Amino acid sequence: MRPLTQPKATSTRPAIALKGVVQRFGGYVAVGGVDLEAAAGEFVAIVGPTGCGKSTILNIVAGLRPPAEGEVRVFGEPLAGLNREAGYLFQADGLLPWKTALENVALGPVLRGVRPGEARQRARHWLAKVGLAGFEDRYPHQLSGGMKKRVALAQVLILSPRILLMDEPFGALDVQTRQLMENELLALWQEDRKTVLFVTHDLEEAIALADRVVVFSAGPASRIVGDFRVELPRPRDVAEVRLTEDFLAIHREIWGLLREEVMRAHAR
Amino acid sequence: MRARVRLWQLGILVLLLAGWELSVRLGWVDAFFFSKPSEIAGRIFEWFSTGEIYGHLWITLWETMLAFLIGTLLGVVLGLWLALVPTASAVLDPFIKAMNSIPRVILAPIFTLWFGLGVASKVALGVTLVFFVAFFNTYQGIKEVNPVVLANARMLGASGRQLLAHVYLPSAASWIFSSLRTSIGFAVIGAVVGEYLGSARGLGYLISQAEGVFDTTGVFAGMVVLAVFVVLLDWVVSRVEARLLVWRPAPGQEGGTV
Ligand SMILES: Nc1ncnc2c1ncn2[C@@H]1O[C@H](COP(=O)(O)OP(=O)(O)OP(=O)(O)O)[C@@H](O)[C@H]1O
Ligand SMILES: [Mg+2]
Numbered sequence: 012m013r014p015l016t017q018p019k020a021t022s023t024r025p026a027i028a029l030k031g032v033v034q035r036f037g038g039y040v041a042v043g044g045v046d047l048e049a050a051a052g053e054f055v056a057i058v059g060p061t062g063c064g065k066s067t068i069l070n071i072v073a074g075l076r077p078p079a080e081g082e083v084r085v086f087g088e089p090l091a092g093l094n095r096e097a098g099y100l101f102q103a104d105g106l107l108p109w110k111t112a113l114e115n116v117a118l119g120p121v122l123r124g125v126r127p128g129e130a131r132q133r134a135r136h137w138l139a140k141v142g143l144a145g146f147e148d149r150y151p152h153q154l155s156g157g158m159k160k161r162v163a164l165a166q167v168l169i170l171s172p173r174i175l176l177m178d179e180p181f182g183a184l185d186v187q188t189r190q191l192m193e194n195e196l197l198a199l200w201q202e203d204r205k206t207v208l209f210v211t212h213d214l215e216e217a218i219a220l221a222d223r224v225v226v227f228s229a230g231p232a233s234r235i236v237g238d239f240r241v242e243l244p245r246p247r248d249v250a251e252v253r254l255t256e257d258f259l260a261i262h263r264e265i266w267g268l269l270r271e272e273v274m275r276a277h278a279r
Numbered sequence: 280m281r282a283r284v285r286l287w288q289l290g291i292l293v294l295l296l297a298g299w300e301l302s303v304r305l306g307w308v309d310a311f312f313f314s315k316p317s318e319i320a321g322r323i324f325e326w327f328s329t330g331e332i333y334g335h336l337w338i339t340l341w342e343t344m345l346a347f348l349i350g351t352l353l354g355v356v357l358g359l360w361l362a363l364v365p366t367a368s369a370v371l372d373p374f375i376k377a378m379n380s381i382p383r384v385i386l387a388p389i390f391t392l393w394f395g396l397g398v399a400s401k402v403a404l405g406v407t408l409v410f411f412v413a414f415f416n417t418y419q420g421i422k423e424v425n426p427v428v429l430a431n432a433r434m435l436g437a438s439g440r441q442l443l444a445h446v447y448l449p450s451a452a453s454w455i456f457s458s459l460r461t462s463i464g465f466a467v468i469g470a471v472v473g474e475y476l477g478s479a480r481g482l483g484y485l486i487s488q489a490e491g492v493f494d495t496t497g498v499f500a501g502m503v504v505l506a507v508f509v510v511l512l513d514w515v516v517s518r519v520e521a522r523l524l525v526w527r528p529a530p531g532q533e534g535g536t537v
Contacts, residue, residue, distance in 0.1 A: 108428075109527075119436060
């Protein structure tokens, strides 16, 4: 029987829905049966021990490598090929080394046929927005690690994707830069509430940023072993929120589970 | 530091030349077989002052440029094609390896037969050398494209042709450029060896003429002119390379600066 009422409007469908997703590399089962939903506008953090398949999941959502089994839906539509709704901040440096910061940020619009002059104009605006006014003509190798991450962020955000995939974007930064960028990310996110999948090793970072924290088990055949809602008020300051009672309580709760998985991964 | 290195280099050169000159003058070695730096310099001066050398230089340069351009163009295009189309590379791989294993000197007489004694046979010989250098480097350069950069460009919306323009070619550029400097050397070899084995003009012809009459001074003078010629060409290519690859970090300063 078909339901009488139509399915709800796109905005209330989950932005991302994974069902029974399995990924293999040769004989190795990296991810074994993941169900994960992210509502439109939700900030979801993914934590788990190293090698558990976090990047693998992002690559699947990006459409870069389709899953061996299972289903991926984006705003209700089955994903075929690359995910056109998603912007992807890669774990490793993905900037084009032969283009300046400005040219890197302008790349997305240029590829979409925006006139070069206008693309550069918009890129200038976005570089300023991530705090890099004056660095337009630097090549990536002339930028610090934190600056490169900002350029990469601007490169992705200039296309205003509805979904933002971030793979340990701040992992290699020092603590001060990191907190600065976390706050900037939250401010940018607050503007238009994209759906975010944010992968990190750092549980504190996950809780400080996200609406939900999803815990992956140690590989092989890793699964989701915990899914926690973070009810901390927004807007947040990532440094201050860490000191609140609520933060510590939820940290304790998730850490109990995560530590087990990290130990299991370590024992291997 | 730079100045000291230059000073050392100059010192070694002077010492070698002086040693050579003296051993001939003191009769330790036979001038017939070894000539003398002063005489060689004199011969080179004579060539340039009478203007006799220019025609030969020009023809060698012309052959070199043609071999270089044609060989590079063919190599880059085929390298791109094979690197981006796996089936093509799987099918053509044994043919390319087999052709590359042929010693080029053997081809020279055949090319003379086919293309005559003029410029064309020398260019053909140079092309067979230059082509493979450009081809292998382009192929390698494309294969070594950073997969994250590639994935990033695709996520940003690049089509196949856009990937070629924005990722593959710029990424392979440093490989292609390093091959250009080797190629220029090979193009000269093709031209000179071709001339040496059969022609009526060019530096290779000049040297072979001198050898024919046991004129060691002429042979050495020809080699010196040839060496300077190659160094100058290499310098020109390296200037162009530096201009086009400004985005590359200087060796040893990879990574952040701030
Ligand atoms: N292209 C590949 N070929 C073979 N194995 C792979 C490939 N990509 C990932 N793997 C394997 O799959 C598992 C999951 O890898 P993935 O990169 O997703 O881990 P991760 O959770 O992102 O780790 P980290 O936190 O260290 O980034 C690992 O065991 C890894 O070795
Ligand atoms: Mg990873």
